[in-house]
Amino acid sequence: MNDKPLLYPEAIKRVQIDLQRAMTDWDFLSGVSGDGPVREFEKWFAGVAGGKFAIAMPNATSALFVALMASGIGKGDEVILPGYTWPQTLTPVLLTGATPVFADIDADTVTISPESVKRLISGKTKAIIGVHLFGIPADVIALEKIARDNGCILIYDAAQGFGAFYNETSMNHGPQRTTKIYSPKQWRKKWG
Numbered sequence: 001m002n003d004k005p006l007l008y009p010e011a012i013k014r015v016q017i018d019l020q021r022a023m024t025d026w027d028f029l030s031g032v033s034g035d036g037p038v039r040e041f042e043k044w045f046a047g048v049a050g051g052k053f054a055i056a057m058p059n060a061t062s063a064l065f066v067a068l069m070a071s072g073i074g075k076g077d078e079v080i081l082p083g084y085t086w087p088q089t090l091t092p093v094l095l096t097g098a099t100p101v102f103a104d105i106d107a108d109t110v111t112i113s114p115e116s117v118k119r120l121i122s123g124k125t126k127a128i129i130g131v132h133l134f135g136i137p138a139d140v141i142a143l144e145k146i147a148r149d150n151g152c153i154l155i156y157d158a159a160q161g162f163g164a165f166y167n168e169t170s171m172n173h174g175p176q177r178t179t180k181i182y183s184p185k186q187w188r189k190k191w192g
């Protein structure tokens, strides 16, 4: 059994101080207007993700929903996603009113099959969601080519992909993505 504390005393003290301050300084815990730990985390995260900005969200489901909404996806659009994934890759698609279209997975990597995605592209396809499952990256090179060739938005559900590498490329990097961090799972990107 692991007898190490999950949170060290210094970390607990810091959380207590931050929460105390947040009781009177309402902006403190905002990543937008505050200068507290959320802002600090977003800056650090943008750095490791190689991006200009990072926006902290309550969970990966709402981060995916915001990515879809920011991409203008809604009723009448089709979104291709893998048939085998965490259920909340699908929920945000349904919330936008778009039609989910399920692609096969690759037998070796269990991530979305680019060949299947190609077959499913239609005039209504607006976005493709690649999922890095169990820390195994989706075939980002093939997916980016398909998205580019067909004018589709590419979003990565990287809720389980933080820290993963595809060849030499970190899955933390890319034009835009959303991530979640918790143990033992840990990360999404949109072709803009």
Ligand SMILES: Cc1ncc(COP(=O)(O)O)c(C=O)c1O
Pocket: 058, 059, 060, 061, 062, 085, 086, 088, 089, 131, 133, 157, 158, 159, 160, 180, 185
């Ligand atoms: C691949 C994947 N996508 C989405 C989610 C939803 O994440 P959350 O529970 O943070 O909304 C999870 C949760 O583990 C996940 O593994």
